[in-house]
Structures are given as structure tokens and as C-alpha cells.
Amino acid sequence: MSEGEGHAFLRKRIDRVLGEFVAAEARALADIDACLAPVAERLHAATGHGKRLRAAFCYWGWRGAGQPDSEALVRAASAIELVHAAAVVHDDLIDHSRTRHGQPTGHIALRKVLTDHVRPKAGARALAMLVGDLLMSMAGQLFTTSGLPGAFLGRARPLWAVLARELVAGECLEVLRTGAEPDPDASVKVIRYKTAKYTVEHPLQIGGLLAGAPPRLLQAYSDYGVPLGEAFQLRDDLLGLFGDPEQTGKDPVDDLAGNRPTALMAHALTSATKAEHGELHRLLGQANLSEQQVERVREIAHRTGAVARVEDMISARLREAHEALSDADLTTEARRALSALATVSATRTH
Numbered sequence: 001m002s003e004g005e006g007h008a009f010l011r012k013r014i015d016r017v018l019g020e021f022v023a024a025e026a027r028a029l030a031d032i033d034a035c036l037a038p039v040a041e042r043l044h045a046a047t048g049h050g051k052r053l054r055a056a057f058c059y060w061g062w063r064g065a066g067q068p069d070s071e072a073l074v075r076a077a078s079a080i081e082l083v084h085a086a087a088v089v090h091d092d093l094i095d096h097s098r099t100r101h102g103q104p105t106g107h108i109a110l111r112k113v114l115t116d117h118v119r120p121k122a123g124a125r126a127l128a129m130l131v132g133d134l135l136m137s138m139a140g141q142l143f144t145t146s147g148l149p150g151a152f153l154g155r156a157r158p159l160w161a162v163l164a165r166e167l168v169a170g171e172c173l174e175v176l177r178t179g180a181e182p183d184p185d186a187s188v189k190v191i192r193y194k195t196a197k198y199t200v201e202h203p204l205q206i207g208g209l210l211a212g213a214p215p216r217l218l219q220a221y222s223d224y225g226v227p228l229g230e231a232f233q234l235r236d237d238l239l240g241l242f243g244d245p246e247q248t249g250k251d252p253v254d255d256l257a258g259n260r261p262t263a264l265m266a267h268a269l270t271s272a273t274k275a276e277h278g279e280l281h282r283l284l285g286q287a288n289l290s291e292q293q294v295e296r297v298r299e300i301a302h303r304t305g306a307v308a309r310v311e312d313m314i315s316a317r318l319r320e321a322h323e324a325l326s327d328a329d330l331t332t333e334a335r336r337a338l339s340a341l342a343t344v345s346a347t348r349t350h
Helices: 003-032 034-047 051-066 071-095 106-114 120-144 150-177 183-213 216-244 252-257 263-271 274-283 291-303 304-327 332-347
Strands: none
Touching: 003 034, 003 051, 003 071, 003 120, 003 332, 034 071, 034 106, 034 120, 051 071, 051 183, 051 216, 051 332, 071 106, 071 120, 071 150, 071 183, 106 120, 120 150, 150 183, 183 216, 183 263, 216 252, 216 263, 216 291, 216 304, 216 332, 252 291, 263 274, 263 291, 263 304, 274 291, 291 304, 304 332
16 A cells, blocks of 8 residues: 555544544534534534644654554544644634635635624624634544543643643744734744644644654654644645635735735745835735736746745745654654655645
8 A cells, every 4th residue: 555545544444533623512412402503513514624633743643653543543633633733713803714625714604694683793703713722622622532542641741831831822822923023033933833843743743642642753753743734834834825716715915915924925024125015004904805916926036036035934834853763763654654744745636
């Protein structure tokens, strides 16, 4: 079985765990009152998509420490996908995003059930926020009821708390940095805490801790995970502006209208001419940008060399991740799988 086929099979296992768990939780919520059915449906919508990379990193963190395949571990790893789903719901609220994966985001979809509400927009946003909160709670529930021994879970529980804290810190940093003067280093710090750590480093280390990995291997997971997680988000930022929305499921207007402090825009603003700088300032943060205006931002990003700089940043971080992997004392199977996941994470097209 190739690495691609192996990940596809693992993804199906993760999808099955999430599908069964979320279905049971959605039924329990809807059983409380019939009017909660549309809210319960958002649990399915929030968890029905995903590359399942976070769960895969957790799985290979476990296998890399020499542990065998385990259904209980797959359940524990799948819990991290619920953390991600919660983060996405909250992120869409913070950014006022209207679509994701080509479908209305939670707070937009929920307006349909509040047509007679006194404040339908505010009510829909409140419901979506609560869906995100419930997903985070469900993540902890799936993790602790995964079937792994309590002693195993106890080893990883402190890092689970760190994961949540640093994810929230990253979101807060993005909010605080939005609209601020461009600072490429500050932009990298935002993505490190908002995405990189909970996407690669922490899932890997949680898998390792569950498996009883030694400190040296846990450090190797960090040395591999942080740069790769940053490369993952840097690629995401490029795809957000230049990717095909049909494939990425993201509207390029979202990042621009939100005036998010991405490294791409930080480099573009830093290297722009005075005229370009003023033009970007007028466009960033503006809602309902036209395709011509989006294309103009793309032109400036290319002309200033911002795109090339971000590509160089991705390449450097991918090399760093592969070097850390080559020095790590882990199983051959895990090394191959993590090497393939690194390449896919940093070079994907959607």
C-alpha cells in the first residue's frame, strides 16, 4: 500500500469515528427539543469536511514510538478534528466569513431558522458560537472515552490543555494584530499559535505521550512539527488568495475583507511602493471587493516579491521538518508516513 493509499484508509477510519460520534451527539441534542434540530445539523456540517491531517499526525506520533495500530487510538486522535471543527466555526464568526467549502458558514445558514426572530443576524451568530463551544466540549469527551487506558490519557492530558490555550492565544493575537502596521515576524507568531502548533506539533506530541514516547522523540516531534505547521498555514494563506475557490472552498475576498495579518500581506505592504501601499490600505478591510480589485491585490503581491518570499519561507520550513525527521529515532513506517505528510501539507493545491 502506497503512502497516499495508507492515508486514505486512515482518513476513512477517522471519518467513521467522527460520523458515528457526531450523529449520536446530534440526536441527543435534537431530542431535547424539536426546534434544536437545525442546530444539531450544524454539528454534522462542521465535521463533514477535512483532510484529517491533525488526527493523522496524532496517529503517527503514536506509531512512531513503536506502538501498534489501535482503534482506541484512532478515536483519541479523531478528537483533535473536533477541536479543529470548533476553531473553524469560531474563526468564521470572528472573520464574518460567508462561505466555507462552497457552502454557507454556520452563522449564515442558521439565519434561515430565525426569520421570525427579533434579531435574526445576532441570534444566528449566537447559535453558531454555541455550536463551536459544544464541538470543543465534544472533543474532550471523545478523547477521554476513546478506550485508551486512563494512565495513557493522563500522560497526554496536560498537553491537551496547552493545545486549547495556545489555539485561543493565536486567535486573540490575530484579532489584536488585524489592521496593525505590517510586521512579518509578528505575522509568523500569529500563525505559529493559531494554526501551526495545534495542526502538527501538538497532535504529534499527544500521540507520542499517549504511547509513552521518551523526551528525545517528543523534542524531535516539536522540531518537525513547528516549522511544518508554519509551512502549512503559509501555504493556506497563498491558496486563500491565489487558489481555485472550487477546490479550496474559500472565497479570496474573505482574507482581504478581514484585513488579516498574514505574512503574505505583511511582506507585500512592507515592500510596496508608496502608491501601492496606499492602494492596498484602501482595499484591505473593504467588504464586497470586485474580482478586478482582488486581481489587483494579487498583482501587487507578485510585483513586490511577497509571493516569492512566502514560497521561500515554505521551502525553508519544509526542509527543516525533513531534517528533523531524518534525525529522529522513530519507526521506519512512521518516518515514511510523516515524510509524505510533510510534503503534502506544504505543497498542497487545496
